[in-house]
Every structure is written in C-alpha cells, then in structure tokens.
Amino acid sequence: HEARYAQAAADIESFLKLQQQAVGGQPEVLRVLGKNADGSWNYGFSPDGPTWGASLPREVLTAWGVDSAALLSFGESARTHVIWEGQEVTGYDFIPTDGRELGEELIAAEFTGHRVIALAHHGRADAAAALHAELAKLTISRNGTSGLPYATRPGAETGLGLKWKTPEGADTISTAATGWFILGALGVNPFDVASAAGPVARWR
16 A cells, blocks of 8 residues: 555645646746636636645755745735625635626635645744634634635635536535634644644744
8 A cells, every 4th residue: 555655645746846836937837737828817727726835845845946935926816805794804716816707706715724824834924813813704603513614605606617616505614614724723734744743833
C-alpha cells in the first residue's frame, strides 16, 4: 500500500505545482488554465487553488519557481460583499467577481476560510482575524447544531462549470465551510508541514 500512497502524494503535488505555476510566475500556463487567448476569464480555474498554494511553505514554492505573494494577490479577484441576515458581510466568491451579474454576488464560505489561513501564513494577522470575524457573521443553527453555510445563495451556479450549484436550503450547514472556519479559529494551516506537529503560531 505504501507505493499507492506515494503515487497519490506525487499526483497531489503535481496538481498543486501546476496550479501555482499558473499564477505565480509563468503566465503562459495561466493562459491555458485560467484565461482564454483574448484575456477573458476561463472559469474552470478557481481562485481557491492559488489560495491553497499561498499557504504552502515558502521553500516549496521557491523550488517550484513560484511567487507566493502573486498567489495571494490572485485570490483578491474574487473578493465581494453581500447582505446576509440584514448585515453586510465581506468574503470571497467561487470565481472572480467580474464573472457575476449585479445582484448575483455570493460568498463561498469554504473558499473564504481558505483565505483566512493564507493571510495568516503570510503574516497578515489582523487581516486574517478580520476576515474570520466576517465569516462568523454567517453562522446558522439547525436542529441544535451551529455552523456555516456552503455559500450565501442556495441553489446558485458556482460559475465553475459541471453544473455545480450550491446546496438548496438557506439553513444547510456545510462540513467543508465549518471545518475551515474551525481551522482558522485554531490557527492551524493544513498546508504547512509544521501543522503536523500541532497548531502553528496563532493569529488571535
């Protein structure tokens, strides 16, 4: 079984490496994966991939020839604001905001949770804490259980193709979104090898 796990690890590394090279220093890859030839967005390329990459150890990205700061900047293209339960909330969409029509904006809670980890990893503790506080505004309760929704608009197109829509029901709690929210609260970066030995330096 060790060979199978080693191959799985190599496949994951190859996937991460290709995505990170796409926006972190090799624009010719970005043109293939993330943009059409005319410069318009190809929404099959999601901003969360580079955000994961921005959370990887700097030495790994350096070895790949990738600029960590460029990865973090790429995710800003999906920053958005919505009204949720009567209050304004800032977070991140599944796709760059120029792909949404006015009134169709949404926050992807899981993707926003990724962003909290990335900001903390880059030493931007205040920004990470502020974004985590924004996520907390999305807390919902169902049958005595509290958590976060997958997104702020139920049954909406994510924009990533494959007819992938957000779950139906405004009170549907997402394991993924809630899990990333908890990791942010604990200050744990699952993409950092140091996290294997326990929580990294907390930002709170």
